Amino acid sequence: MTMNTRRGLAQQRFNGSPPEYNIAIVGALGVGKSALTVKYITKRFIMEYDPDLEGTYTKHEDWDNLDLVVHLMDTCDKEDSDPARYLKWADAFVTVYSITNRQSFETAREYVENITQFLKQNSRDCPVALVGNKIDLERYRQVSKAEGSALSVELECLFYETTAAEEYDYVATVFSRLITEVHAEKYGVPLQPLFIAEERATPRDPLHVRQRPKSPKGPATEKKDEKNPQKKNFSKLFKIFN
Numbered sequence: 001m002t003m004n005t006r007r008g009l010a011q012q013r014f015n016g017s018p019p020e021y022n023i024a025i026v027g028a029l030g031v032g033k034s035a036l037t038v039k040y041i042t043k044r045f046i047m048e049y050d051p052d053l054e055g056t057y058t059k060h061e062d063w064d065n066l067d068l069v070v071h072l073m074d075t076c077d078k079e080d081s082d083p084a085r086y087l088k089w090a091d092a093f094v095t096v097y098s099i100t101n102r103q104s105f106e107t108a109r110e111y112v113e114n115i116t117q118f119l120k121q122n123s124r125d126c127p128v129a130l131v132g133n134k135i136d137l138e139r140y141r142q143v144s145k146a147e148g149s150a151l152s153v154e155l156e157c158l159f160y161e162t163t164a165a166e167e168y169d170y171v172a173t174v175f176s177r178l179i180t181e182v183h184a185e186k187y188g189v190p191l192q193p194l195f196i197a198e199e200r201a202t203p204r205d206p207l208h209v210r211q212r213p214k215s216p217k218g219p220a221t222e223k224k225d226e227k228n229p230q231k232k233n234f235s236k237l238f239k240i241f242n
């Protein structure tokens, strides 16, 4: 069976159109929502963004010959903005705080509580991840990993620590898990390759490699190496990458 036939068969399971996932990224200003969005979309770290811009970005993933379409909303909450725009839209939520900013951790709690309350009121069940970002700045850490983990247990959500400034795998791990969970919820079947044992290629993409069982919840592996990120200025013109 050719690669194209396998892809066709895989796609047929979803009426010919690729499965889609809407993921909203929320949190206080400056925690790295835009940086994590860009990292996931382009695998690159970009230092500066326009803090007032909110945008939705799309990425196609290849999951063992199945096309997946992932839409990310990099949110930007203002005093008068209505969170319903992403609460209603999203299939999953990434609530980001910076491990170097305790206030952002408190804000993340409020975000997760509001999301959970909205989901409950609307009888919806969506995965929510609490994400402590900027672990490359370990020396400035204000929120311990144990505190992040304890809050996720209390709020009954997933927990990861990440960095947008280092390896892509930190970020891929979070999205891989959310996509897997959303898929099961939205399409009623686990996200798994069309199983043709003798022809199955060795999975290489991080999405596949990082696929995890449903439980237990747990943080991504922490890495202590420090690197100097590129010192460049960009605006949200990275939108052109889509």
Ligand SMILES: Nc1nc2c(ncn2[C@@H]2O[C@H](COP(=O)(O)OP(=O)(O)OP(=O)(O)O)[C@@H](O)[C@H]2O)c(=O)[nH]1
Pocket (backbone or CB within 6 Å): 027, 028, 029, 030, 031, 032, 033, 034, 035, 036, 046, 047, 048, 049, 050, 051, 052, 076, 133, 134, 135, 136, 137, 162, 163, 164, 165, 166, 229
């Ligand atoms: N060292 C380091 N810096 C990061 C990381 N993530 C983001 N930053 C930096 O933190 C600053 C804020 O990042 P943003 O992505 O703009 O944060 P945001 O949450 O989108 O906040 P607004 O743009 O203000 O809405 C920028 O200077 C980023 O370069 C990270 O993982 N490590």
